[in-house]
Amino acid sequence: MEANSQVIFATAVFLITYAIIISEKIHRAVIVLLGAMVIILGGVLHQEKAVEAVYHNQMVFLKGVIVQSMAIPYEFKLPPHLMMQREQ
Secondary structure, eight states: OOOEEEEHHHHHHHHHHHHHHTTSSSSSHHHHHHHHHHHHHTTTTHHHHHHHOHHHHHHHHHHHHHHHHHHHOOGGTTTTGGSSOOOO
């Protein structure tokens, strides 16, 4: 693929992926992985370069934040005035 067509292809994949994420029809993690797979299989980015582009320290940090936030009960995540009223 020449450079101009790669940019158009990557932009189209990005916009389609983003539109599906906004629609919330399919889980966003699935859509992001499918979009990345299409970019790699389409020849825009080689798999080795894709792996090199991942900042692993940031990924470990985000995993830790996610695990910690899952350990906190939902009631303690928001100030009381921002919480939705529960139906009795």
